[in-house]
Amino acid sequence: MxxxxxxxxxxxxxxxxxxxxxxxxxxxxxxxxxxxxxxxxxxxxxxxxxxxAPKTTDYTTQQYAFTDGFNDYEIDSYQNVDYTDPETGEKYNYQVTYHYNQEVFKAIQQKNTNPQVQKVTNYNTNNGIEQNVKVAKDTTNKTYTVTDQAGTSAQFKECTAEDLDNLKALQSKGLITIDDIKDFYKADGTKDPAIYAKKEDLENIDKTATKEGDLPVYGVSDKDYSYKLGNSDAERLDLTDPVQKADYDQIIHDFPELAGVNPNEIWVYQKNGRTCYATESELNDCITSGLANQPPVNDKYQISSAIDYQKNLNQYYATHKKEDITRQEYARLDDKSGTGRYKNIKLMSSSESFALKSEETTDTASYDxxxxxxxxxxxxxxxxxxxxxxxxxxxxxxxxxxxxxxxxxxxxxxxxxxxxxxxxxxxxxxxxxxxxxxxx
CATH class of the missing domain: 1.10.287 (Helix Hairpins)
Known part of the structure; x- marks a missing residue:
């Protein structure tokens, strides 16, 4: 290379x-x-x-209970203290919280969300025969003058729209027919009772030679009213009824603002199998609210009723119910058996000692x-x-x-x-x- x-x-x-x-x-x-x-x-x-993993022992506590012969008590908690009653000198080693279940009579206020309140007018009606009366017809004024045997006269005039409710009341009692309503005359000046006679009967007497005869007359008087809530008829509170009296006393005890309401203006009715109470002013307010809230009818086929638009009604009832009562006081817990479990309890509010029942209870919900x-x-x-x-x-x-x-x-x-x-x-x-x- x-x-x-x-x-x-x-x-x-x-x-x-x-x-x-x-x-x-x-x-x-x-x-x-x-x-x-x-x-x-x-x-x-x-x-x-x-x-x-959790242990059941961590969620297990010793539960104590006792009875005084009247109620059964359960101890919820106890805290070690050193307390001496200043009056008796007795010493107490725990402050205990306990509860018991007691039946109490209590008033409840409830909202009736669909009251359907209606005011119903009631009429007292009657009919009879005025014997041997004289009838004088005034064709010009379309009136009839009726004079009884004592010489007292009354002028009968054609009925007006104001008389329609009275005539319907007569018809509802079966005293006249619906076709008769348009042919009735009313004795002028009569109000309570209002006196009515049928035109045909007045004419028949007027046509006699003596213009004298027996006249059937009808009276409507003493207008009263009541209420209906749905299909339930309401009645005035009756304080002579022991059940209503007990309910009323409890209601005004629990709701003292009702004590100023005249008992005669409290109405009683049934709702879902329960006796309920409402004030007359509340019932009237419901009726007024329905009329105010009812939408206008724009369609001739639209079905609308004011009772469907009423506000909620405050109603009341009284009932027996179970209620937990909790108390806290000083107590002496004794363990004379040496087992570590308390056997007796002496409450500061009682002169007696009571035997304790104990059992282990596991808080399964917390454990789960x-x-x-x-x-x-x-x-x-x-x-x-x-x-x-x-x-x-x-x-x-x-x-x-x-x-x-x-x-x-x-x-x-x-x-x-x-x-x-x-x-x-x-x-x-x-x-x-x-x-x-x-x-x-």
Whole structure:
């Protein structure tokens, strides 16, 4: 190999060696980064805490109960204290909170969301015969003058629209027919009762020779009213009824703002099998609100009723219901058996001691919640562990690949070094030979 060729070969080998060294440095840096990642994953794994399953004993408490012969009591909690009753000098070692269940008579206010209140006018009606009356017809004024045996006269005039409700009341009682309504006359000036006679009957007497005869008359008087709520008829409160009286007393006790309402203006009705109470002013407000809220009828086929648009009605009822009563007071708890469980309780409010019943109770709801949390935590733990292992395995594969490449580079670099030494030796010999040639 000539001098020039040897030098070119040496330079090429030098470049290749430099490249392998640089690649080796890059691989070492990459392996260092992988080592750091692996260390971080290891620290993550060390930081993991294995979830611990809950124990039922952690959710089990000693539950105490006692009875005084009237009520059954359950102790909810007890706190150690050192208290002396200033009046009796008795010492108490605990402050206890306990509860019992008691039936109480209570008034309830309720919103009737569909009251359907209607005001119903009631009429007192009657009919009879006025005997031997005289009838004088005034054709010009279309009136009839009726004079009774005592000489008292009354002028009967054609009925107006104001009489329609009265005549309908007579018709509803079966005293007249609906066809008769248009043919009735009313005694002028009569109001309570309003007196009516049929035109045909007045004409028949007027047509007699003596203009005298028996006249059927009809009276409508004493207008009263009541209410209907849906299909239920309401009645005025009757304080002579012991049930209504008891309900009323409880209602005004629990809702004192109703004490100022006249009992005669409180109405009683049935709603869903329960006796309910409402004030007259509330009932009237419902009727008024329905009329105000009813939308205009724009379609002749539209069916609309004001009772469908009434506001909610405040109604009341009284009922017996179970109610938890909770109390807190000082007590003395005694453990004379040495079992660690209390056997007797002496309340500060009582002169007697009562035997305690004890049982272990487990808060299953809290235990189930804790177990659900544990199952969630164990799944999260296993997922995190699997994620760390998967990433670690991937890093190990990458590191082994880099390690293998590094070994290849090391082998290649040794081969390059050996070849470079050989080429260097050839160059050295060529230099020496050249100097010998010039020397001779």
């Amino acid at each position: 000539g001098m020039a060729a040897s030098q070119a070969r040496y330079l090429g080998l030098t470049a290749r060696k430099t490249n392998t060294e640089y690649e080796g440095q890059q691989i070492n840096q990459a392996r260092t980064a992988l080592a750091n990642q692996s260390a971080n994953l290891w620290n993550r794994m060390l930081a993991l805490q294995v979830p611990t 919640d804790a177990m659900n949390q544990y199952n969630y935590d164990i799944l999260a733990y296993e997922k995190e562990l699997a994620d760390i292992n998967a990433k670690t395995s991937k890093i190990q594969v990458q590191d082994r690949t880099l390690e293998l490449r590094l070994k290849q580079l090391d082998t290649e670099q040794k081969a390059l070094s050996t070849e470079m030494e050989a080429v260097k030796s050839v160059i050295q010999k060529n230099v020496e030979a050249t100097f010998k040639t010039f020397s001779s």
